[in-house]
Amino acid sequence: MGILDDAGSSNLVVFCHWLRSSKESKTIISLADVLTNERISVFRFDFAGRHTPFSLFYGDSEGSFQYGNYWREVDDLRAVILYFSSQKLKVDAIVGHSKGGNVVLLYASVYRDVSTVINISGQERN
Numbered sequence: 430m431g432i433l434d435d436a437g438s439s440n441l442v443v444f445c446h447w448l449r450s451s452k453e454s455k456t457i458i459s460l461a462d463v464l465t466n467e468r469i470s471v472f473r474f475d476f477a478g479r480h481t482p483f484s485l486f487y488g489d490s491e492g493s494f495q496y497g498n499y500w501r502e503v504d505d506l507r508a509v510i511l512y513f514s515s516q517k518l519k520v521d522a523i524v525g526h527s528k529g530g531n532v533v534l535l536y537a538s539v540y541r542d543v544s545t546v547i548n549i550s551g552q553e554r555n
Contacts, residue, residue: 431474431509436465441513442522444473445506445529456526470518474509476502476532502532503539510542521545 432452442464444457452473461471510520522545525533530551537546 434465434471436468436470438470440521445525
């Protein structure tokens with residue numbers, strides 16, 4: 430489930446949240462506000478399983494929560510990008526914060542269809 434902050438643009442930035450967060454995090458909303466004020470549309474969504482009481486931050490998505498499952502979240506991001514492409518919107522950038530930062534990097538390592546990838550405080554994993 431997601432929210433489209435439509436600024437009237439046919440170009441789009443997609444935000445990916447951190448582990449203990451959702452599309453409603455203050456950080457993501459603040460960044461989305463800055464972009465929409467510049468007439469850049471933003472889509473922010475919850476990864477699958479964010480309806481569970483994992484943390485204080487609940488999302489609206491269906492599915493079961495799985496700790497760490499980065500590749501499933503890459504699949505979620507892929508579905509978002511393919512959906513907007515079918516709607517004639519171009520995803521120009523994907524932005525991920527913390528765990529979401531790792532997801533956007535993994536996405537870009539497999540798919541080459543987004544020109545700008547921004548990792549904000551991505552987590553280091555051994």
